[in-house]
Structures are given as C-alpha cells and as structure tokens.
Amino acid sequence: MRTYTVIVHEAEPDEVGYWAEVAELPGCYASGDTLEELEQDVRDAIDAHIESLRELGEPIPEGKITEEPGIRRWEMPVPALVD
Numbered sequence: 001m002r003t004y005t006v007i008v009h010e011a012e013p014d015e016v017g018y019w020a021e022v023a024e025l026p027g028c029y030a031s032g033d034t035l036e037e038l039e040q041d042v043r044d045a046i047d048a049h050i051e052s053l054r055e056l057g058e059p060i061p062e063g064k065i066t067e068e069p070g071i072r073r074w075e076m077p078v079p080a081l082v083d
Helices: 035-056
Strands: 002-010 018-021 029-032 071-076
Touching: 002 035, 018 035, 029 035
Parallel strands: none
Antiparallel strands: 002 018, 002 071, 018 029
C-alpha cells in the first residue's frame, strides 16, 4: 500500500462542498458535496491518475506527508499495483 497526502479545502463561500488535491500526485484533484463523497471521488481520481502514469510509462510517486499548517489532511492508503 502507498499512502498519499490528500489536502482538503472547503469550496468557495458561494459554492457547496469540498475539493481536494493529492500532494504527491501533481494534477490529481477531486471534488464532492460532502466529505464522504469527496473521499470516494479522490480515491477514484488517485486510481485514474496512477493508471494514466502507468500507461505513459512514468514512475509512480511514493507517498509522503507534507507539512502545511492550517489545512485538513487525510492520509489515504491506496493499493499499489506492482508492475
């Protein structure tokens, strides 16, 4: 299993829900109306992002934890498929 750092942001004041970015996977984002929906959407986004990296022959980044104060984080274990 790899663990990726998911940084969760609240939507803009005139919008509903949350959005998230995966620290170790630049360009991997997800959004959801609730935290539960966001969690599933971010898992799907991580899976799709990793699959895309594999198809391109790019390395799969290892998970790590970033230190940015004042934001909510999830450590999200994701199955690591070994080539």
